[in-house]
Amino acid sequence: MAENTTFFDIIIIGGGAAGFFSAVNAARLSTMKKVAILEKTTKVLAKVSVSGGGRCNVTHACFENRDLVKFYPRGGKELRGAFSRFSVDQTIEWFRARGVELKTESDGRMFPISDRSETIVNCLLSEANKYNVEILLQKELQKIEKIDDKFILSINETEKFACNKLIIAAGGNSKSSAYDFLLKMGHNIIPPVPSLFTFNIPGNPITELMGVSVEKATVKIEETTIETEGPLLITHWGMSGPAILKSSAWGARALAERNYDFFALINWLHNRREDDVFEELKSSKTIYNAQLIVNVNPFHLVKRLWQFLLFKNGLDNELRWADLSNKQLRNMAHLLVFDRYHVIGKTTFKEEFVTCGGVTLNEIDFKTMESRKVKGLHFAGEILDIDGVTGGFNFQAAWTTGWLAACGSIESTLKMEELK
Numbered sequence: 001m002a003e004n005t006t007f008f009d010i011i012i013i014g015g016g017a018a019g020f021f022s023a024v025n026a027a028r029l030s031t032m033k034k035v036a037i038l039e040k041t042t043k044v045l046a047k048v049s050v051s052g053g054g055r056c057n058v059t060h061a062c063f064e065n066r067d068l069v070k071f072y073p074r075g076g077k078e079l080r081g082a083f084s085r086f087s088v089d090q091t092i093e094w095f096r097a098r099g100v101e102l103k104t105e106s107d108g109r110m111f112p113i114s115d116r117s118e119t120i121v122n123c124l125l126s127e128a129n130k131y132n133v134e135i136l137l138q139k140e141l142q143k144i145e146k147i148d149d150k151f152i153l154s155i156n157e158t159e160k161f162a163c164n165k166l167i168i169a170a171g172g173n174s175k176s177s178a179y180d181f182l183l184k185m186g187h188n189i190i191p192p193v194p195s196l197f198t199f200n201i202p203g204n205p206i207t208e209l210m211g212v213s214v215e216k217a218t219v220k221i222e223e224t225t226i227e228t229e230g231p232l233l234i235t236h237w238g239m240s241g242p243a244i245l246k247s248s249a250w251g252a253r254a255l256a257e258r259n260y261d262f263f264a265l266i267n268w269l270h271n272r273r274e275d276d277v278f279e280e281l282k283s284s285k286t287i288y289n290a291q292l293i294v295n296v297n298p299f300h301l302v303k304r305l306w307q308f309l310l311f312k313n314g315l316d317n318e319l320r321w322a323d324l325s326n327k328q329l330r331n332m333a334h335l336l337v338f339d340r341y342h343v344i345g346k347t348t349f350k351e352e353f354v355t356c357g358g359v360t361l362n363e364i365d366f367k368t369m370e371s372r373k374v375k376g377l378h379f380a381g382e383i384l385d386i387d388g389v390t391g392g393f394n395f396q397a398a399w400t401t402g403w404l405a406a407c408g409s410i411e412s413t414l415k416m417e418e419l420k
């Protein structure tokens with residue numbers, strides 16, 4: 001080995017959630033091994049620090065793996081087996097064993113009881129310190145070579161590292177070129193595109209209703225099979241909220257192919273059917289007869305939204321229920337369940353985004369996260385073609401794949417007591 005080459009048993013590329021989880025567990029479960037993290041920036045765990053609005057949404061209280069996998073537009077099938085080895089229960093237990101209690105919010109998201117992401121950052125840093133993980137900053141991996149059974153990692157012309165086992169946890173990246181060093185190792189990369197964004201609806205008067213939300217709406221993307229439901233929020237640039245974010249995740253690739261220019265159909269009444277809504281409007285006409293349509297809103301929509309939809313349908317505020325013709329009621333029913341918006345462009349949601357795309361999953365053994373192409377090379381986290389919707393699912397994938405890569409790289413299998 002050349003003089004300027006530093007050797008470790010295991011090297012982890014990337015000091016994010018997946019990299020740290022791999023590193024601290026590998027170091028802890030095999031104390032004889034020298035473990036290092038190479039991080040290209042000057043700061044580790046940067047995303048964990050800012051995650052969940054500074055509170056870190058560590059995981060989600062979903063304890064059935066067959067349900068958990070449904071929150072991953074990409075990777076759900078492969079994660080099924082991985083979750084059977086390390087899932088939400090184990091994440092909670094792992095942090096609890098290190099003095100970090102998690103709490104569950106009404107929507108299932110789990111946060112540290114401190115409500116501070118620092119708690120998670122400090123926990124991971126303290127584990128790294130306890131098990132002598134070397135954290136080397138400003139070490140951007142440029143090139144990997146495999147010579148005999150060792151990996152030689154080049155940072156620049158002169159600085160090199162060598163290791164027996166290599167874990168790549170370099171995160172997602174919207175630039176394809178960020179994955180070049182893996183192409184050279186023979187891996188295929190699914191082209192990266194962003195996931196988790198809100199919809200821009202420029203110039204549409206709906207944006208005047210900014211701040212209005214609907215508890216349960218359905219969003220369909222025209223000419224696709226994408227259909228999601230959940231709370232929907234109107235913003236000053238368009239639409240946001242869980243129903244929209246889910247559409248952006250499931251539709252990440254289809255919407256990128258359309259250059260973010262497409263039509264969204266909103267059912268303001270969740271999953272009600274047009275014919276049923278029409279019948280309900282007809283009954284409302286009989287019941288509310290002499291009352292102004294603007295004052296009686298049979299579906300309990302926010303008043304501003306109801307007024308907006310009446311206006312959009314050309315119905316004057318002065319009209320009474322008795323004045324409405326069947327045709328007008330039919331049109332109203334249609335608008336309530338198929339309200340169509342031209343989306344042009346996207347906006348990042350609270351700076352929180354993930355990458356759809358990355359290392360092709362059928363090239364990985366999900367028991368050990370080892371490459372099927374290069375022995376001793378493992379992967380963890382968002383670098384893989386895995387991403388979830390918001391709610392703690394992306395970190396859960398990082399903890400699970402990080403754990404399996406750690407066990408795989410030291411050739412150990414999970415035992416519950418090892419979580420302690």
Ligand SMILES: Cc1cc2nc3c(=O)[nH]c(=O)nc-3n(C[C@H](O)[C@H](O)[C@H](O)COP(=O)(O)OP(=O)(O)OC[C@H]3O[C@@H](n4cnc5c(N)ncnc54)[C@H](O)[C@@H]3O)c2cc1C
Nearest residue numbers: 014016017018040051052057141170171381382392394395
């Ligand atoms: C603002 C924000 C908030 C989020 N909040 C949540 C949340 O609350 N809950 C949730 O589940 N998910 C959340 N996510 C998603 C979640 O943060 C990511 O899915 C997760 O951090 C992925 O972990 P990772 O370790 O794979 O990648 P990263 O956290 O991106 O870490 C990768 C690391 O590798 C380094 N690196 C990259 N290339 C190289 C190289 N060549 N050499 C050396 N180092 C390299 C990077 O600098 C980085 O430090 C959030 C994302 C963002 C952006």
